[in-house]
Amino acid sequence: MNFTPSEGWEARITSSFARQGLMTTMGAVIHPIAPGIVEIAVVPSPAISQQHGFVHGGAVSAIADTAAGYAAVSLMPPGTAALTTELKINFMAPAGGERIVARGEVVKAGRTLTVVQTNVFTETGGTRKLIALLIATIMTLEAKGDFSD
């Protein structure tokens, strides 16, 4: 699908992302790919692990949700904010490798609700393997005060 980007969408999501303490704590980086498509990646480390040494499902889910949110934001009008109302994620393989990459792509951009699918991959030697699949519903809110994204 082709989507109409919101004006200055790349700077907008990059600067909003930089204010997310959790993403900084996890060492996550954001890659705006195109309007409606955003990737977020982390490097596996003990700081984001579960008990068997893989990346914690909560970390996988956090970057997948965040990629979904910013994919939605990239299409939202200025002066609005995005709210994840719900998400569902299926974990299909352990999260290891050199990097974990969550690629969020807007499926349907509505006036109030936007549906986004995020595929999460492990990346090793440039090869990606699908390890998780997330569907999220993002609500567009009128921003109040400083709350725009």
Added chain:
Amino acid sequence: MNFTPSEGWEARITSSFARQGLMTTMGAVIHPIAPGIVEIAVVPSPAISQQHGFVHGGAVSAIADTAAGYAAVSLMPPGTAALTTELKINFMAPAGGERIVARGEVVKAGRTLTVVQTNVFTETGGTRKLIALLIATIMTLEAKGDFSD
């Protein structure tokens, strides 16, 4: 419902939890309540925030998922490990207050699959308010080598 605990369930989940780097990074603490019921809590801080200062949905989801997993583990036989195969979470209010508490309770403990519901609350002055609701499906695996929970 009444569930039969696995032998030594409290020590088992406390020690497995302690090996989860992400939970340590987030400052999360675990409270085994009863067989089939586990609480995990975090204190809001910039390290786990989203862009508007509330606790990040990814952090809420991470403790909710983890509480679900250990609620399931508390009923699993020794020599097994738990795997979250999928989860769904609805976010209903911002995550603020003094503490965020995720309370996982087993709904159905099957031989292969266990269904757990986690209610997430903000806690302020001892009063809890429901802010999120998670349903997860946890698979019981035969543990191999060091992979038991």
Added chain:
Amino acid sequence: MNFTPSEGWEARITSSFARQGLMTTMGAVIHPIAPGIVEIAVVPSPAISQQHGFVHGGAVSAIADTAAGYAAVSLMPPGTAALTTELKINFMAPAGGERIVARGEVVKAGRTLTVVQTNVFTETGGTRKLIALLIATIMTLEAKGDFSD
């Protein structure tokens, strides 16, 4: 929780339900329990079965979704309509017995979105056994023309 019912909520949902061809086809009946709580029931029969003789998961899901929708509608202002934006259901046991009863209860009634949990039971000799658990997000729409619920 206590919820404020919308004026004439019982007649409203009963009459809207009567216009649902699928519910008539399935022989489903509605029981308004209280504002925010609605039950819908079917009697197992070959017309709604799956290949092994149990009630089809699609029929279970259909009454669970419908119970969720009308639980939400019972709290909505006149002149609005309800739209299920998404749902998730876990199936925990086969759907048999004398009746299948889906009990929808509003968890959070928001201005735009309402979250409802539906527990589905088999009922045999007056005893209920939980067989499925659904969470749905219902959107309140301004009704246009004849489209109110």
Added chain:
Amino acid sequence: MNFTPSEGWEARITSSFARQGLMTTMGAVIHPIAPGIVEIAVVPSPAISQQHGFVHGGAVSAIADTAAGYAAVSLMPPGTAALTTELKINFMAPAGGERIVARGEVVKAGRTLTVVQTNVFTETGGTRKLIALLIATIMTLEAKGDFSD
């Protein structure tokens, strides 16, 4: 992805589908497309409608779930049966048009669990429009007695 079909997969799913009373009641037809890909379609009619004349979300969900199940079955070994353990569906547009087509495609076929994505379309004049998106987790069971699919 390429999947290895189970022997005689087309006859197997067609004959299992024919025993689903609900699908017959709804007038649904099955189209095996390829191993791991199955379509199920219905024609809108008052018998499967909701209160505003569109196809009921429960009917959409029922064919989407069934398409997911048979997509999984097409890859399963003989002597096994499929069980939908959970599903999540997002509804994105009203279900009208000439036909509603649910296309289930296996995302990950595991030994115990298979993850399937079903896209649901309205079809009018040969043109398809995406109206719903379902993710389901299907469990492979050892068939007992007559319970194979």
